[in-house]
Amino acid sequence: MDYAEFSFQAMVVAAVVYLFAGAAHTVEWAAAKNATAEPPKKRRRVKVLVGAAGGRDEMGDEAGLEARAGDGGARRETENDRLRVDQFGRVGLAFTTVAFFVHLAAVVTRGLAADRAPWANMHEFTATSLALLVGAYLVMNLKWSMRWLGLFVALFSSIGLGLAVTVFYVDVSPLVPSLHSTWFMFHISAAMASGSAFTVGAIASVLYIVRERAERRGEVRGYLAKLPDSRAIDTFAYRCAAFAFPMFTFVIAAGAIWAQYAWGRYWGWDPKETWSLITWAVYAAYLHARSTAGWRGTPAAIISIIGGLLFWWNYVGINLFVQGLHSYAK
Known part of the structure; x- marks a missing residue:
């Protein structure tokens, strides 16, 4: 087996294993609905007998007075659910x-x-860009615990590598x-790094919009x-x-040169x-609005999403469906 064949087979294996990772994270998300925090216990005034003289009113814990054993069992069950969620996340x-x-x-x-x-x-561009993306995610997870991105990174990488070994595949050539230039290394590597960060x-x-809407509705539960x-x-x-923006600016400037x-x-x-x-x-409008007008929230998030979609449209859509001087990238 030569290097080219090994590379192809390894990409297929990686795509499948990324899919397994996505499946594990999907189960993690689904299982998390059973691992939400326990609601606060209701408290009401109950009659507590004191000696033989009768009784007095005290604030009592209704659940504690009526079903302490059951309450302890529920807590253990909730803790088991949380451990199960964490296990699926670790597997992913x-x-x-x-x-x-x-x-x-x-x-x-x-x-x-x-x-x-x-x-x-x-x-090659797809495979290398995705390697940068996943590598950055793993490093960030070690430093800042970013496992909440795991589902999307794994599925995106699986789909991307699947396209790389099917639709985008070409033999080594x-x-x-026009690519014989010192700019080949710098221009394209900067494009891959900025594209990974934009993605x-x-x-x-997307996660911000979902989480912020849940916060407004008071429905932050599950995953x-x-x-x-x-x-x-x-x-x-x-x-x-x-x-990513300064690197992408360099991509355009270096490309012009x-x-x-x-x-x-x-x-x-x-x-x-x-x-x-x-x-x-x-992206220039997004960053300018954030730094000067103080834009926050859903409008800014939508612009960020549009920017990411535009990057991938420019890469995939333009390369596949529009003829131009960059058509050799196919």
């Missing part, structure tokens, strides 16, 4: 970790097979002449109760965009150039 994280290392091996061996950086086409930020924005509060999620999404060397002009309104500029403008 373990599957994700295993899949990541298989995934990383696939990316490295693809590069060895091609004898170059493995991001010259959609198959030399670089096209995580968009996922967080939503395990998420950070909505303000923390909103701040995390903002930081993802703030981290590279275009001058490859095609003899800095900017030609090629479809990918145009949609990159639109995506950049959306």
Whole structure:
């Protein structure tokens, strides 16, 4: 088995293991509905007998006076539910970790097979971008306990790798002449890193909207109760965009310089150039509104989601359905 074949098989295995991770996290989310915090016990005035002289009124714990044994059993059951939820989450994280290392091996061996950086086409770009995304998630989880992102990261990676080994797959081939440049490393690696951060930020924005709506309705239960509060999620999404935006700005600037060397002009309104500029403008508006107008909440989250969708439309939709100078990326 040569490097190219090993890379392909490893990507298939990684996609399947990511799917197992997503299934474990799905069970974690579903099981969490039984592990919500116990509601506060009702207290009412009850008659407590004192000696033989009669009785007096005291504030008593209704549940404690009527069913202490049953109450203890309910608490144990709730604690068992919480442990079960945590176990499924740990299993999902373990599957994700295993899949990541298989995934990383696939990316490295693809590069060895091609004898170059493995991001010259959609198959390679997708695989490497997802490896960056999952690697960043695992590092963040070690530092800040980010397992609440696990379901979405695992399923997104499974679907992405599935597309990489089917729809996007191409055999190993030399670089096209226009890619023979020192900008190849910097331009595309920055695009992958910024795209991964934009994606995580968009996922967080979706979770923010769901969590914030539940908070307004007073219905924070089940797995939503395990998420950070909505303000923390909103701040995390903002930081993802703030981290990625300078890199994406570099992507556009470096691409313009590279275009001058490859095609003899800095900017030609090629479809990918145009949609990159639109995506950049959306994130520029998002960050400007957050820093100057103090935008928070659902409107800002919607802009973050739109920006993430635009990035992937520019990558997948433009490459597959629109003819342009970047069509070699297929």
